[in-house]
Amino acid sequence: MQKESLSNQAMREIIAMIAGGAYRVGERMPAERSLCEQLGISRGTLRKALEGLEKLGVVSIRPNSGIYVNSLSDAKITHKLLPPAFDNVRLEDVVLARKAIEIPACALACERIDDKQIKALEKLARLMQDAVEDDLAGFLKHDMLFHQAIVQASGNMVLVKAFEAIYEYHRFSSVFTSQQEGEEQIAADFHEKILSALKRRDSVACQKIMTGHLDYMQRYNKTAPGDY
Amino acid sequence: MQKESLSNQAMREIIAMIAGGAYRVGERMPAERSLCEQLGISRGTLRKALEGLEKLGVVSIRPNSGIYVNSLSDAKITHKLLPPAFDNVRLEDVVLARKAIEIPACALACERIDDKQIKALEKLARLMQDAVEDDLAGFLKHDMLFHQAIVQASGNMVLVKAFEAIYEYHRFSSVFTSQQEGEEQIAADFHEKILSALKRRDSVACQKIMTGHLDYMQRYNKTAPGDY
DNA sequence: AGAATTGGTACAGTGAGTGTACCAATTTTA
DNA sequence: TAAAATTGGTACACTCACTGTACCAATTCT
Structure with missing residues (x-):
């Protein structure tokens, strides 16, 4: 202590x-x-x-x-x-943990999200899109806030807390792997698709796209956001 | 800050x-x-x-x-x-989050756990069983350590960190609901079954029993440990 | 030339936490 | 029954991290 x-x-x-x-x-x-x-x-x-x-x-x-x-x-x-035991962490560990939390959060959010929260998500998606070109710091910040807002929309504060713990590791993603050209725009497109599914209350699609989004970070699944 | x-x-x-x-x-x-x-x-x-x-x-x-x-x-x-936003947290929120983390952790642990970790789990299960009758503090402590050890056996430190964040809420479970007579013994039996599945490397059974164990806390699913 | 901004330095003050010592009342031990 | 140990209650000096302010010298902007 x-x-x-x-x-x-x-x-x-x-x-x-x-x-x-x-x-x-x-x-x-x-x-x-x-x-x-x-x-x-x-x-x-x-x-x-x-x-x-x-x-x-x-x-x-x-x-x-x-x-x-x-x-x-x-x-x-x-x-x-660095975060605890960071030297034993790989990118796939972070992605697996994020999927464990964020996919159920997507499902819950589809049921519970209200108009105010959708408005907030739209704003975050817009701010992130605006930052794609020349404001990496702003891009990353709004990327994080978008994901956090979805978990918050699930209404489960325990998931929110778990997400924050996991994201602590994701912040260091550049130590795992270097950013690639055009990656920001692809992430922004994924966010648009996720937001669209949320608005339709399409839980199955939302979980599917979120899965694709997170898998894409890991470079295992190269399914583009346009495929959804 | x-x-x-x-x-x-x-x-x-x-x-x-x-x-x-x-x-x-x-x-x-x-x-x-x-x-x-x-x-x-x-x-x-x-x-x-x-x-x-x-x-x-x-x-x-x-x-x-x-x-x-x-x-x-x-x-x-x-x-x-209290933990952040504790007043908006229900027992089912904690259980849902724990399932999100611990079930995948079970699957991974079945693949990766080694003999030393199994030995440690056996010891924790034994200490918890010994505390069932008259040592509530020891019981709860070893309950937590057993679950944590499984998540650690998954080899994914990010899951471990997420589990710790979630468990912070579970510690206050008595605020959600009061302990019932004989509940400790049932939990200890569940642990035995989980440990047994882990030793057999039976991923499917292990996830299933863990699901039953966590659902039982919520009193939704009253499937007894003997049913597995 | 003057204003603004940069890092470098010094110093007094605050507040939390530590460690030690001792007190009075109670309980345990011899 | 007397001594020893244990209980919470209190006081004091000390360390340490942090704050806030002030000023300096060098560089850059206006």
């Missing part, structure tokens, strides 16, 4: 952002004063986190210039900065 | 222990000096937690005597002391 230090949490948060693709290699991250506000911590605490990340080789700090992202694969990241 | 205070964590932990059945109403809990060692915190922090719990009516502290457990249902427990 010990609390993790805020600076350590911040280190993990920043690594997750980089791994999730919010900042690309060589890119300059927001200034310290922006970052600490964004993370909700003081500048001193953020600097401590950055100091640690620089030692690990995750970022390079250039005075009077900014914070620059290095390649995560070259960095020596301590295990305590 | 704010840390929860240790004393607050301790409050939630103690409530979980009581809700989980570790201590019964009217019973005397361990002395402060034992409890704080058990929870891994200092006595001052524990006393702060107990002070809060007494104000909520969860416990009564009698000087020179001890800490006594009151009825949880009479206590006014703040929501921040």
Whole structure:
């Protein structure tokens, strides 16, 4: 029963952002004063986190210039900065767990979703589509929010909590496998199809498309969203 | 990004222990000096937690005597002391989520479990059986460990993490529904059947029995363990 | 040339948690 | 019955993480 230090949490948060693709290699991250506000911590605490990340080789700090992202694969990241037992996790493990939670969630959501929730999903799908081209961070954020909103629409808060635990691993997906060209648009198309099935209350189709969407991440099943 | 205070964590932990059945109403809990060692915190922090719990009516502290457990249902427990959105959770939600995770885990465990893990499961089943009669705390503890060990035997750490998130809700099962006479023995019998199927590597049977076991908690399906 | 922004540094203050010590009342032990 | 052990109650000094503020020097933007 010990609390993790805020600076350590911040280190993990920043690594997750980089791994999730919010900042690309060589890119300059927001200034310290922006970052600490964004993370909700003081500048001193953020600097401590950055100091640690620089030692690990995750970022390079250039005075009077900014914070620059290095390649995560070259960095020596301590295990305590990754999700528990991350070194034993493969992409297929994450996909399997997500299917276990999200497919039943789809079925329930088809029965229970209300107009307000559908409106919210439409907005999330639109924001994600807008971010496909040039805003990877925004894309990933709204991708996550879309899936979470579906699980929430299931009305089962336990599923929501389980989904959050699983997504903690998915955030590091770039460590498993690199993003491919055009993948974002395909994901956005899948979301459109899922949303459409939800609106029709077509539980069978919804589960099927969600399965295809998640399998696609794993590159086992290359069924395109247009096939549904 | 704010840390929860240790004393607050301790409050939630103690409530979980009581809700989980570790201590019964009217019973005397361990002395402060034992409890704080058990929870891994200092006595001052524990006393702060107990002070809060007494104000909520969860416990009564009698000087020179001890800490006594009151009825949880009479206590006014703040929501921040329960799992997130706990008031919107029903027992069937927990069971559904557990089935989503544990049934696939059973299937994988049948393929991957090794002799050492089987030995560990046998020990857990035995310890749980020994606790059926007179050690509710031990019973619940080994119940949880048995299920966790199966999920771990699946070799999928993401499932393990999801299971832990879900079990956080199950710990409060006494808030959903009261324990019934003889229920412990039935659960122990189910565990025996599950273990037997695992040893035979009988994936279909294992999933089926696990389904029956979890459904039984919900009192929807009253199929007895002997029926498998 | 001046303003704004960058990381680097220092310092006082807060608050939670720890560890230790001791007290008074009660119960257990010898 | 007297001594020892155990109970919760209290106090105090200490550490540590974090906050908030302020200012610096170098660079870049206007």
